[in-house]
Amino acid sequence: MRTHTCGELRPEHAGARVTLMGWVHRRRDLGPLTFLDLRDRYGITQIVCDEQRAPEAHAVAKQVRNEYVIAVTGTVVRRVPETVNPKIATGEIEVVAERVIVLNPAKTPPFPIEDERGSPPSEEVRLKYRYLDLRRPRLQRNLILRHRAALAVRQYFDRHGFLEIETPMLIKSTPEGARDFIVPSRLHPGKFYALPQSPQLFKQLLMVAGFDRYFQIVRCFRDEDLRADRQPEFTQIDVEMSFATPEMIFALIEPLIEELCLLVGREVVRPFPRLPFAEAIERYGTDKPDLRFGMELVDVSPWLQDVEFVPYRRALDGGGVIKGIAVRGGAKYSRKRLDELAAVARRTGLSGLTWVKLGDGEVASAPALGPARLEALARAVGAERGDLVLIAAGPRTVVNQALGLLRVEIARREGLADGGQFRFVWITDFPMFEWEASEQRWSAVHHPFTSPRDEDVDRLETDPASVRAKAYDLVLNGVEIGGGSIRIHRRDVQQRVFRVIGLGEEEARQKFGFLLDAFEYGAPPHGGIALGFDRLIMLLAGETSIREVIAFPKTASATDLMLDSPSEVSPAQLEELGLAIISRRGE
């Protein structure tokens, strides 16, 4: 029986007879004297096997290899000062083995179970042997943090009167939003369940049911392409409150976030700043701005009303805009570097980027503007000697997007984003709808259950573009970590919103009839938020991919290299479900 873990023994245990079990982390064979580093998730303890004192134990120790699982019985002894190892918590003691038993031998692992020894193995190998990767300190640390965070979340909401209520995983496919993962039904051949993209409708119905304060740490599924911060299944902290205002949601979430940050020793500044969507776009070119650095977008159109330079003239006459950013110390940029930046900007559809170097006299890519004009532009964006000014002209959305991208790209390459800083910001007043050019219809920016702002409701039908939503996102260091809204709780408003997004009366009744019905039985005003748990843990852990905080993640092509999933199923299974495969790729 194990008496202690490998991270537990201290000098005060000296003299105790103990039994440890764990993995052989490393073996140092000095001939008649062999040291074993025994590891479990609590730590590492040095085992000494002496041929003189315990020949049998020593013989076994000679044979063990890395990652063997062994049991060691022996005596804890205090190390003499010269042999103390300050790098490990148990470094002041060691266990002199009397008996070593191999519980299970192990093949040589495909990569070392250690961080910081050479380059890390490729992700492909790590994912194939995920159970070995998970032995490494990095993932152990991340998953322990994830557990502590989940626990803190549950305690926090419990303390504030919230109930964690589970919602179904087998639900109904609905229009709008991401692609659903669908699950065939054996009892109803030809019919399908869908896995939830979020428990959105259920939490609203729980409000109708009077539960008043709900939360859930819940798995969600979206069948879309992956990214470093997007997996097909991911975890949300889902929250909903009755009689809520946005202010109440902010006041609820901010202290929670603060607690979670304290888990990794980070202090945050409260309250988090608020930034209306429109302002975020104008100042940062994005609705998820990274506030760790400046380089804000400045509208320089007013200084160029009478400009003759053709690209600028065209932009202004076409109802567009001309904006710039100041890059500190950018005057030293090479031509190659500037060309690369222009290429980045072009990805957004921007036709051209003007640059002005403020060295000893201005050097510009558009000398036709003249020194006086360049000087004025530089002053307008707040650039000083030694800086670089980048100017984009064109349609407002393209200009904002291009400069927003450049801002982030430059900050990344210059290392302007301090990894030790956590800058939260609430983005508020999102527009309700955006025009889907490909489908020639309006679609909900957040989701169709989001309430329009009271003063904008009248324009739902006449001017959808101008309707703002009671929606908000929480952004941390340029990453969207959550979003929510005050919901619609009246049937008539909900139906009007459905109509705007082109959801017909009949279809609305068929897909969301239960919700519309529920609204007629005394639905309280309510609202909430969903936080991306994986992303939050990723940022707390200092990682750049959520795969590093998920025990068994999928590859960028949504496969599992360990399980080799997805996989084909037997003809019998298909038969039972009433399914037939029409064609397979490549056949």
Add this chain to the structure above:
RNA sequence: GGGGCGGUAGUUCAGCAUGGUGUAGAACGCCGGCCUGUCACGUCGGAGGUCGCGGGUUCAAGUCCCGUCCGCCCCGCCA
């Protein structure tokens, strides 16, 4: 669907631009010997390769061309 980077020993990589450089190298790991205070032990010796896969060009392909598969990043997509 599109763009970019990568795939060579168990692992991480070099070699590829300009085809021939003796048997495709290095480090770590692995195997064996020696070593009584190591803790990234040391030391001596050794084994280990479908250069992702298929086709093509060539006297000759890890290296050039075409196709394809896999991993990673980005755009589209993700209410």
